Amino acid sequence: MNEFDLIARLTKNAPSNATVVAGPGDDCAVLDLGVPGQLVLFKTDAVVEGIHFDSKTPPEKIGHKALARCLSDIAAMAGAPTAAVVTIGLPRKFEPEFIEDIYEGLNELARRYGVAIAGGETTTNPEGILISVALLGLVKRDRHVLRSGAKAGDAIFVTGELGGSLSGKHLAFEPRLTEAQWLAENFKIHAMIDVSDGLAGDLRHVLKPSNAAAELLAAAIPISRQAKLAARAGSSAKPALLAALTDGEDFELLFTLASRQAVQLLDAWKKRFPNVRLSCIGKITAGSGITLRDKEGVRPLTVHGYTHFS
Amino acid sequence: MNEFDLIARLTKNAPSNATVVAGPGDDCAVLDLGVPGQLVLFKTDAVVEGIHFDSKTPPEKIGHKALARCLSDIAAMAGAPTAAVVTIGLPRKFEPEFIEDIYEGLNELARRYGVAIAGGETTTNPEGILISVALLGLVKRDRHVLRSGAKAGDAIFVTGELGGSLSGKHLAFEPRLTEAQWLAENFKIHAMIDVSDGLAGDLRHVLKPSNAAAELLAAAIPISRQAKLAARAGSSAKPALLAALTDGEDFELLFTLASRQAVQLLDAWKKRFPNVRLSCIGKITAGSGITLRDKEGVRPLTVHGYTHFS
Numbered sequence: 080m081n082e083f084d085l086i087a088r089l090t091k092n093a094p095s096n097a098t099v100v101a102g103p104g105d106d107c108a109v110l111d112l113g114v115p116g117q118l119v120l121f122k123t124d125a126v127v128e129g130i131h132f133d134s135k136t137p138p139e140k141i142g143h144k145a146l147a148r149c150l151s152d153i154a155a156m157a158g159a160p161t162a163a164v165v166t167i168g169l170p171r172k173f174e175p176e177f178i179e180d181i182y183e184g185l186n187e188l189a190r191r192y193g194v195a196i197a198g199g200e201t202t203t204n205p206e207g208i209l210i211s212v213a214l215l216g217l218v219k220r221d222r223h224v225l226r227s228g229a230k231a232g233d234a235i236f237v238t239g240e241l242g243g244s245l246s247g248k249h250l251a252f253e254p255r256l257t258e259a260q261w262l263a264e265n266f267k268i269h270a271m272i273d274v275s276d277g278l279a280g281d282l283r284h285v286l287k288p289s290n291a292a293a294e295l296l297a298a299a300i301p302i303s304r305q306a307k308l309a310a311r312a313g314s315s316a317k318p319a320l321l322a323a324l325t326d327g328e329d330f331e332l333l334f335t336l337a338s339r340q341a342v343q344l345l346d347a348w349k350k351r352f353p354n355v356r357l358s359c360i361g362k363i364t365a366g367s368g369i370t371l372r373d374k375e376g377v378r379p380l381t382v383h384g385y386t387h388f389s
Numbered sequence: 390m391n392e393f394d395l396i397a398r399l400t401k402n403a404p405s406n407a408t409v410v411a412g413p414g415d416d417c418a419v420l421d422l423g424v425p426g427q428l429v430l431f432k433t434d435a436v437v438e439g440i441h442f443d444s445k446t447p448p449e450k451i452g453h454k455a456l457a458r459c460l461s462d463i464a465a466m467a468g469a470p471t472a473a474v475v476t477i478g479l480p481r482k483f484e485p486e487f488i489e490d491i492y493e494g495l496n497e498l499a500r501r502y503g504v505a506i507a508g509g510e511t512t513t514n515p516e517g518i519l520i521s522v523a524l525l526g527l528v529k530r531d532r533h534v535l536r537s538g539a540k541a542g543d544a545i546f547v548t549g550e551l552g553g554s555l556s557g558k559h560l561a562f563e564p565r566l567t568e569a570q571w572l573a574e575n576f577k578i579h580a581m582i583d584v585s586d587g588l589a590g591d592l593r594h595v596l597k598p599s600n601a602a603a604e605l606l607a608a609a610i611p612i613s614r615q616a617k618l619a620a621r622a623g624s625s626a627k628p629a630l631l632a633a634l635t636d637g638e639d640f641e642l643l644f645t646l647a648s649r650q651a652v653q654l655l656d657a658w659k660k661r662f663p664n665v666r667l668s669c670i671g672k673i674t675a676g677s678g679i680t681l682r683d684k685e686g687v688r689p690l691t692v693h694g695y696t697h698f699s
Binding site: 080082085086088089090092093094095096098099102103104105107108110112113114115117119121122123124125126127129130131161162164165166167168175178179182183186189190193194195196197198199200201202203204205206207209211213215217 | 390392395396398399400402403404405406408409412413414415417418420422423424425427429431432433434435436437439440441471472474475476477478485488489492493496499500503504505506507508509510511512513514515516517519521523525527
């Protein structure tokens with residue numbers, strides 16, 4: 080049983096109530112708590128020693144990553160983050176200075192986006208450090224973007240470059256909060272997700288709830304320098320395109336909008352974010368699954384992204 | 390360095406913002422998100438295999454405990470719980486049925502209090518199961534009860550019976566949500582906390598932010614049957630009174646109110662909650678620290694409650 084099958088079983092009987100606008104299955108939960116004009120976004124995520132970082136990772140980067148992952152999910156709903164609470168599990172022996180430095184990295188990122196660290200908990204986690212962050216955000220009532228809104232005929236876009244994140248970016252990435260809020264304010268974004276499990280996997284997380292298919296253009300997929308270098312040096316078992324399609328932890332935005340808006344978006348984006356690449360990588364079609372078009376033709380894309388335990 | 394010293398260091402530089410009414414240092418964070426007439430409560434907590442439960446604990450009870458601990462913190466602010474998100478860390482090998490049963494226990498408790506399980510995350514935690522719950526609640530703007538409001542002259546009350554929780558109660562306790570909401574609606578509660586680290590430790594968590602001291606009456610402290618049995622059988626190294634003062638995980642409410650309301654409260658409580666014991670265990674005084682009065686006189690109470698790592 081892989082991670083996604085397990086989640087499906089665990090959330091099948093999840094209790095709900097009248098506050099829930101969107102429950103399990105999207106980047107964040109969306110709640111209506113009665114805030115005039117706004118919905119509340121609610122997200123939790125964790126980083127674990129030996130999985131998301133290792134004993135040699137600089138502590139500030141561990142803290143940065145722990146919060147940045149949650150911020151990236153708030154971005155994927157086009158929301159603005161508000162306040163977080165942090166649970167840290169510590170082995171029986173630890174260096175207090177190391178833990179303080181983890182919080183320094185986390186606090187520094189929080190300050191940059193005006194996020195309050197409003198509380199937390201410490202506990203023992205016998206074999207290694209685990210940091211669980213829960214984050215609240217707000218989004219205008221008509222502006223939250225779900226995964227489920229992709230429509231046949233939409234253009235598919237992705238920010239930045241993909242693949243090779245584990246060579247460093249996964250510890251230092253900047254969540255695309257500013258970009259996502261700008262997108263939702265200026266365009267009608269149909270569906271959005273942050274790319275955390277790899278493009279191929281996360282695109283499927285958009286297609287399935289949208290009841291749609293996608294055709295990707297191989298030549299349009301933005302491959303990172305790290306993925307290209309690794310493929311060229313033979314230090315990666317993956318060709319660069321495959322790395323861009325399946326490597327985890329990119330934390331870029333993947334979104335769709337009506338294709339008639341595509342050129343206008345690309346022009347406006349270039350002016351507003353001249354240093355952030357934006358690529359139109361394909362289109363949403365009827366049906367299910369993903370196909371990849373390259374110079375040899377169109378074929379089904381069978382690769383997936385990263386999953387915990389399988 | 391013990392848990393509380395570490396927390397003080399980690400929260401010293403915690404970023405804040407205009408939404409924060411009460412930040413780190415109380416049972417929950419209190420946020421003003423603009424909900425008319427209400428404040429938002431925000432709490433996270435975690436249970437860890439080998440610390441809060443073991444490999445023989447029935448899975449439903451693990452899930453129950455994971456959520457009940459957070460509900461107990463919402464109760465301590467006199468709030469009503471709304472929605473939770475759940476992160477579960479799993480070892481590389483696990484039984485899906487066992488994990489489903491954990492969620493069954495958690496879901497059952499959530500349903501009883503109308504709490505939505507609105508999302509979550511699964512991850513790998515190599516050496517054991519860890520469940521981190523983040524919970525939102527709401528409380529009327531003038532009704533949230535902090536730890537810091539105890540005043541000299543207040544009477545100190547505790548619900549239920551104390552000590553010996555690890556013989557079973559810690560896995561099955563009912564969070565005192567109904568009782569706490571009733572208290573805040575009908576009386577002016579000055580300070581409240583849930584007893585999770587032991588009466589002596591948690592009373593200090595009230596006294597310190599309140600700049601106050603307490604005198605406890607040894608004969609008035611409600612000692613659980615489990616603590617008495619363990620002391621009598623010699624199966625506990627602690628006398629029963631010491632167990633009631635220092636054992637962790639009682640999850641009862643400890644609160645103070647003006648002593649002139651004490652008799653009225655005891656009468657009204659008996660009618661409303663005939664099956665839940667309520668004990669007046671002492672009074673708040675000027676100064677700092679705790680003294681214990683018994684038939685031999687008054688002496689400083691030096692014992693503490695449970696702390697993770699010290």
